[in-house]
Amino acid sequence: MKKLLLKLWYWVMKLLKGLDKAVDRLVPIASAVVEGVKKGIETGSIDIIGEVVKTIIPGEFDDFIINKAIALARKHIPTISMQLNIVSEIANIEDPEEQLIALFAKLKYTEGELWQKFCTQLAQQILVDLSNTDDTPNEITWGESGVYVELYYKTFIQNAA
Numbered sequence: 264m265k266k267l268l269l270k271l272w273y274w275v276m277k278l279l280k281g282l283d284k285a286v287d288r289l290v291p292i293a294s295a296v297v298e299g300v301k302k303g304i305e306t307g308s309i310d311i312i313g314e315v316v317k318t319i320i321p322g323e324f325d326d327f328i329i330n331k332a333i334a335l336a337r338k339h340i341p342t343i344s345m346q347l348n349i350v351s352e353i354a355n356i357e358d359p360e361e362q363l364i365a366l367f368a369k370l371k372y373t374e375g376e377l378w379q380k381f382c383t384q385l386a387q388q389i390l391v392d393l394s395n396t397d398d399t400p401n402e403i404t405w406g407e408s409g410v411y412v413e414l415y416y417k418t419f420i421q422n423a424a
Contacts, residue, residue: 285394285402289328290415293390293408295319296332297382298420300340304370309363312336332389339388340366347380349373386412 299315313333320329341362344350350369353362373381387408394403403411 286411289390289393290411291320292328292332293386294415294420296336296389297386300336304367307367332393335389335392339385343381343384347377
């Protein structure tokens with residue numbers, strides 16, 4: 264059993280070391296945005312997302328990419344919430360800011376597997392969208408993003424807590 268776990272750990276480390284520069288640069292941003300969203304939901308404040316992200320990754324990344332990631336989160340939170348049937352009431356709300364406020368109020372009480380799915384899908388979607396540029400369309404696929412997000416979260420965020 265120990266040998267199997269050791270082989271698995273070496274495989275994970277090899278995978279992490281082999282990540283290309285785009286993944287190295289974008290996975291921490293996507294993960295930090297999701298952490299910011301979590302904090303925003305806990306406090307009930309949408310505006311805190313940017314502050315949390317910039318605190319988690321201060322000065323290391325271009326503000327343009329961070330702001331784009333935050334905008335992507337704001338765009339995808341309603342869609343993912345509706346896909347997972349977390350909330351359906353927002354369909355009647357037209358203002359995107361009001362939608363987010365209603366969602367944050369509802370998401371505050373979401374937990375367990377549903378909460379994990381929400382956070383994972385949000386991080387995956389942000390990562391895929393950030394990597395999809397004119398120069399490199401679909402550089403990171405949906406499936407790959409799930410692996411990268413999961414490895415990064417378990418290695419750097421969960422172990423740091």
